[in-house]
Amino acid sequence: xxxxxxxxxxxxxxxxxxxxxxxxxxxxxxxxxxxxxxxxxxxxxxxxxxxxxxxxxxxxxxxxxxxxxxxxxxxxxxxxxxxxxxxxxxxxxxxxxxxxxxxxxxxxxxxxxxxxxxxxxxxxxxxxxxxxxxxxxxxxxxxxxxxxxxxxxxxxxxxxxxxxxxxxxxxxxxxxxxxxxxxxxxxxxxxxxxxxxxxxxxxxxxxxxxxxxxxxxxxxxxxxxxxxxxxxxxxxxxxxxxxxxxxxxxxxxxxxxxxxxxxxxxxxxxxxxxxxxxxxxxxxxxxxxxxxxxxxxxxxxx
Amino acid sequence: xxxxxxxxxxxxxxxxxxxxxxxxxxxxxxxxxxxxxxxxxxxxxxxxxxxxxxxxxxxxxxxxxxxxxxxxxxxxxxxxxxxxxxxxxxxxxxxxxxxxxxxxxxxxxxxxxxxxxxxxxxxxxxxxxxxxxxxxxxxxxxxxxxxxxxxxxxxxxxxxxxxxxxxxxxxxxxxxxxxxxxxxxxxxxxxxxxxxxxxxxxxxxxxxxxxxxxxxxxxxxxxxxxxxxxxxxxxxxxxxxxxxxxxxxxxxxxxxxxxxxxxxxxxxxxxxxxxxxxxxxxxxxxxxxxxxxxxxxxxxxxxx
Numbered sequence: 001x002x003x004x005x006x007x008x009x010x011x012x013x014x015x016x017x018x019x020x021x022x023x024x025x026x027x028x029x030x031x032x033x034x035x036x037x038x039x040x041x042x043x044x045x046x047x048x049x050x051x052x053x054x055x056x057x058x059x060x061x062x063x064x065x066x067x068x069x070x071x072x073x074x075x076x077x078x079x080x081x082x083x084x085x086x087x088x089x090x091x092x093x094x095x096x097x098x099x100x101x102x103x104x105x106x107x108x109x110x111x112x113x114x115x116x117x118x119x120x121x122x123x124x125x126x127x128x129x130x131x132x133x134x135x136x137x138x139x140x141x142x143x144x145x146x147x148x149x150x151x152x153x154x155x156x157x158x159x160x161x162x163x164x165x166x167x168x169x170x171x172x173x174x175x176x177x178x179x180x181x182x183x184x185x186x187x188x189x190x191x192x193x194x195x196x197x198x199x200x201x202x203x204x205x206x207x208x209x210x211x212x213x214x215x216x217x218x219x220x221x222x223x224x225x226x227x228x229x230x231x232x233x234x235x236x237x238x239x240x241x242x243x244x245x246x247x248x249x250x251x252x253x254x255x256x257x258x259x260x261x262x263x264x265x266x267x268x269x270x271x272x273x274x275x276x277x278x279x280x281x282x283x284x285x286x287x288x289x290x291x292x293x294x295x296x297x298x299x300x301x302x
Numbered sequence: 303x304x305x306x307x308x309x310x311x312x313x314x315x316x317x318x319x320x321x322x323x324x325x326x327x328x329x330x331x332x333x334x335x336x337x338x339x340x341x342x343x344x345x346x347x348x349x350x351x352x353x354x355x356x357x358x359x360x361x362x363x364x365x366x367x368x369x370x371x372x373x374x375x376x377x378x379x380x381x382x383x384x385x386x387x388x389x390x391x392x393x394x395x396x397x398x399x400x401x402x403x404x405x406x407x408x409x410x411x412x413x414x415x416x417x418x419x420x421x422x423x424x425x426x427x428x429x430x431x432x433x434x435x436x437x438x439x440x441x442x443x444x445x446x447x448x449x450x451x452x453x454x455x456x457x458x459x460x461x462x463x464x465x466x467x468x469x470x471x472x473x474x475x476x477x478x479x480x481x482x483x484x485x486x487x488x489x490x491x492x493x494x495x496x497x498x499x500x501x502x503x504x505x506x507x508x509x510x511x512x513x514x515x516x517x518x519x520x521x522x523x524x525x526x527x528x529x530x531x532x533x534x535x536x537x538x539x540x541x542x543x544x545x546x547x548x549x550x551x552x553x554x555x556x557x558x559x560x561x562x563x564x565x566x567x568x569x570x571x572x573x574x575x576x577x578x579x580x581x582x583x584x585x586x587x588x589x590x591x592x593x594x595x596x597x598x599x600x601x602x603x604x605x606x
């Protein structure tokens with residue numbers, strides 16, 4: 001059974017000529033304990049998808065399932081999810097602690113021990129009695145994560161959780177999310193613009209563009225299949241090196257003198273070195289660059 | 303579960319100190335201030351002092367006084383503002399998205415209504431108690447009596463009290479229902495307050511509108527519609543509580559040489575509603591408005 005499953009999910013705003021298709025025929029299957037990165041440019045349909053997952057908006061077509069339970073107007077299914085969307089929103093006249101209390105009691109119970117633990121885990125200890133109206137964006141983000149985790153849900157949906165955090169905060173949040181999946185077995189659905197961060201945290205990603213899912217799969221597999229990684233070599237003599245490699249690999253001139261750029265998988269490196277040595281070429285340097293998630297994202301959404 | 307949800311809603315209401323301070327606590331504080339003012343007048347003015355002794359206030363009347371507030375225009379306006387902030391505030395603060403994954407929509411909306419009604423009723427109980435006690439202190443301070451004794455309570459007092467409480471409760475929920483419906487549709491505090499006030503005013507002047515239709519058409523159907531309005535039935539219930547008879551329907555209809563109405567006379571006069579009928583109509587209004595508010599929220603896309 002999937003933790004999150006979308007079947008032919010569509011959302012259209014307006015009708016006729018004014019119709020705007022925010023999400024079109026989205027199919028997603030996210031396994032339990034997976035950390036899934038949901039990527040897409042601005043206006044791609046990420047937040048609409050998240051709102052559909054949480055039953056905040058009704059789909060025009062299709063269904064969402066959480067652990068096999070249909071989500072549409074089914075509070076029992078959605079209660080398995082802890083969510084944080086489009087920036088943290090709180091009652092500004094209440095303190096951070098009181099906000100946690102309100103959301104905890106809305107769920108059915110407020111566990112003060114867990115609330116204390118979460119306040120400490122997100123780094124708000126000592127500030128929980130301050131009114132949230134006086135919180136900085138980063139503090140609100142932290143409280144938002146604590147709120148999402150308050151009822152200890154098996155599924156977490158986090159929309160730009162590091163937005164507004166300083167570099168140290170981003171790193172803490174990244175480690176925290178990893179820890180949630182690794183140590184507590186939570187399924188995490190993470191939407192973010194920080195592609196390097198997603199690459200470090202997520203084991204699977206989906207890329208949405210103009211409401212449609214363009215790519216989905218394990219990060220390593222996607223990158224491996226996307227294009228050959230590049231090998232930059234510093235060699236002398238250059239022409240002799242080019243002659244030794246051309247025909248077997250795609251070779252281009254590099255950005256500096258005596259540099260060649262070769263498109264080749266990681267496994268081919270020994271063969272390339274052997275070919276160069278056999279051709280009596282001196283190798284002064286070598287840099288192997290894997291296709292990054294950012295490269296892949298840009299190539300898919302271009 | 304329900305108790306916990308009620309406590310969450312209660313925290314949201316009581317935590318908003320500006321809101322409850324400006325719209326709710328003014329009543330008990332106002333009662334206390336008026337009592338203090340009376341005390342000062344009683345001390346400073348011999349004339350008023352003598353009148354307080356000759357015509358002593360009755361605690362039974364004092365206890366009924368504030369229950370008419372939810373039915374007054376001022377009371378309605380305050381309930382509309384209060385309810386609008388409660389419902390539309392969730393859009394303004396973007397908090398529906400935090401609440402909905404935790405609880406069903408209908409449960410949330412119904413609990414908001416219950417919390418609002420309980421809160422307002424408690425405030426008026428408190429206001430009545432403050433007024434009864436403060437008025438008694440004033441009477442005793444000037445050397446006057448504060449009748450009646452417990453064994454001299456008028457026989458219709460409890461009936462009046464109960465009917466006024468029920469009327470205030472229904473009226474509060476009906477007005478809150480109008481405000482909530484508008485707040486949920488417009489998703490805006492300001493729009494909710496403005497349109498809600500408009501709706502309250504329309505209900506207040508609907509009698510005049512029906513008279514104009516009657517004057518133009520001569521059809522008794524139009525004035526007879528007045529028997530189904532909130533205003534009439536609240537007024538009718540209070541009349542039953544006070545004098546045990548129905549309130550006349552558009553009693554001002556016998557107008558002579560009026561510029562708008564001409565020589566208008568409703569003959570024979572329209573019969574008023576009985577007490578059970580008025581109660582039933584108000585309950586139906588309440589269910590309709592609360593139901594419509596809940597239905598519109600149930601179908602709504604939350605994009606804030």
